[in-house]
Amino acid sequence: MKIDKTYEGSFHIVGGDFSHAGEASTELKTILLSAGVEDEFVRRVAIATFEAEMNIMIYATAGILRYTISPEEIRIIAEDMGPGIENIELAMQEGYSTAPDWVREMGWGAGMGLPNMKKNADTFRIDSVVGEGTKVEMIIRR
Amino acid sequence: MRLKEIIRLLDAVVITNSRDSEAEIEWACATDLMSDVLYYSRGNSVLITGLAKQQAIRTSDIADIKVVVFTRGKEPDTQTIELSRKKKITLLITPYSMFTACGKLYEKGLRCCPE
Amino acid sequence: MKLKEITEILSLRPLTPAVGLEREVSGAYVGDLLSDVMANAGEGNLWITLQTHVNIVAVAVFKNLSAIVIVNGRMPDSDTMDKAVSEDIPILLTGKSAFETAGKLYQILNAQNLQG
Numbered sequence: 072m073k074i075d076k077t078y079e080g081s082f083h084i085v086g087g088d089f090s091h092a093g094e095a096s097t098e099l100k101t102i103l104l105s106a107g108v109e110d111e112f113v114r115r116v117a118i119a120t121f122e123a124e125m126n127i128m129i130y131a132t133a134g135i136l137r138y139t140i141s142p143e144e145i146r147i148i149a150e151d152m153g154p155g156i157e158n159i160e161l162a163m164q165e166g167y168s169t170a171p172d173w174v175r176e177m178g179w180g181a182g183m184g185l186p187n188m189k190k191n192a193d194t195f196r197i198d199s200v201v202g203e204g205t206k207v208e209m210i211i212r213r
Numbered sequence: 214m215r216l217k218e219i220i221r222l223l224d225a226v227v228i229t230n231s232r233d234s235e236a237e238i239e240w241a242c243a244t245d246l247m248s249d250v251l252y253y254s255r256g257n258s259v260l261i262t263g264l265a266k267q268q269a270i271r272t273s274d275i276a277d278i279k280v281v282v283f284t285r286g287k288e289p290d291t292q293t294i295e296l297s298r299k300k301k302i303t304l305l306i307t308p309y310s311m312f313t314a315c316g317k318l319y320e321k322g323l324r325c326c327p328e
Numbered sequence: 329m330k331l332k333e334i335t336e337i338l339s340l341r342p343l344t345p346a347v348g349l350e351r352e353v354s355g356a357y358v359g360d361l362l363s364d365v366m367a368n369a370g371e372g373n374l375w376i377t378l379q380t381h382v383n384i385v386a387v388a389v390f391k392n393l394s395a396i397v398i399v400n401g402r403m404p405d406s407d408t409m410d411k412a413v414s415e416d417i418p419i420l421l422t423g424k425s426a427f428e429t430a431g432k433l434y435q436i437l438n439a440q441n442l443q444g
Contacts (some may be wrong), residue, residue: 093271100275110256110277117275118251125247166380166402176363178264178272181378183248190252243427245360246378253400253425261427263364285368310368311358312376312430316438319431326425 074106078140084127086153089177092128095136096120103140112213116145119191119209122184123149129174130154131204144193144212155201163189163197214238214323216280216303219259222317223282223307228294230303238280240326243315247272254278255326261314265289267296274300284311329353329440331395331418334374337436338429340397340420343409347418353394355437358430362387369393374433376426380404385411395419399426 080102082095100117120136127134131153139146156162162169163185170180189195192209199205217234220227240258244250247268250260256277262269265287273281280303283289288306289297297304307314332349335342342349354372359365360379369375371392377384380402388396396412398404401423412419422429 089268092268093275096275097271114256114275114277121272121275122248122251166404168381172362172383175379175381176361178245178247178262178266178268178361181246181248181360182380183246183252187248187252241427243358243425243430244378245364249360249378249400263359263361311426312356312434315358315427315430316434319427320435325427 074142081137084134086131095124115191116211119188122187123207126184127151144210147209149207152204155203156199223314225305225307228304229298231301241323242326251276253326258326267293270296273302282307340422343419343421344412346413351394356433358426376429382407382411385415385417388417389415399429
């Protein structure tokens with residue numbers, strides 16, 4: 072499969088469901104690898120998506136991860152029904168986290184999720200409304 | 214550093230392995246926090262971690278890490294072993310602590326992933 | 329080996345200058361899961377971690393650790409700093425990774441043991 076047109080898809084993610092953590096990003100990675108795109112691009116997409124997926128799993132009740140693959144880039148939108156982020160600037164700081172202890176004991180919640188998404192994406196946008204949810208939009212170019 | 218050298222230096226038990234023991238592993242990363250694996254690691258490296266859980270394998274697969282070492286002799290559950298087999302990740306268990314494991318590999322020239 | 333010597337050799341930056349470095353380091357432990365450190369770190373150990381959360385100080389007090397070294401240039405917030413000062417736990421910073429910090433310290437401590 073070569074990328075000669077636009078492909079779209081989505082994954083539903085349920086909050087708190089750690090046993091399935093990472094499955095959406097793994098599947099997306101498999102799709103991209105089978106399309107024959109460069110490893111380094113796949114790695115960036117997989118990492119950014121994995122972090123978005125984990126954030127939904129850790130903080131939200133549920134969420135949806137949508138992707139659009141085109142020949143030049145991939146666009147990922149992660150939208151959740153969650154508590155929202157009070158201070159986005161603070162949340163973007165490396166090491167800042169509001170994760171509870173049990174999440175930290177699972178190896179997550181050390182405040183690197185959003186910085187990691189930003190690091191791997193060419194365009195990164197985050198909007199959040201407290202009490203409603205958070206939307207992250209990322210574009211990663213080849 | 215060759216995989217067989219890592220196994221020897223760490224007195225490691227091989228749980229799953231689908232690669233040649235002569236395979237060259239370029240870098241090392243030692244952490245229990247998965248976002249840090251994703252942030253700092255490079256492909257073709259070894260992850261040394263105390264998080265003997267599926268999460269460590271899943272994260273390594275995403276980050277193209279080929280070899281995972283669980284420290285302090287921690288035995289993973291069957292799902293973790295199954296996942297590492299499926300993802301073709303070499304899974305090792307060392308009796309050493311993370312500190313000692315890092316020390317032994319660093320001493321013989323392995324270095325951490327450059328930023 | 330004295331914490332002060334290790335601080336100099338590894339070029340660690342003391343974040344809590346009010347807390348003295350004239351203490352003995354018995355060995356080291358690397359870990360980011362607090363429960364793991366609680367269960368397995370030894371008394372007098374130098375703790376190498378990425379965690380910056382205020383709870384790290386409580387763990388260090390409980391386990392009687394000699395110091396906390398925070399790696400990868402991570403900076404704890406003022407809560408953690410204040411708690412460390414009030415509990416007399418030195419916090420040291422480095423821009424290096426846990427792997428490299430542990431690797432170097434392992435060699436230093438080993439050389440010391442051979443001499444001693």
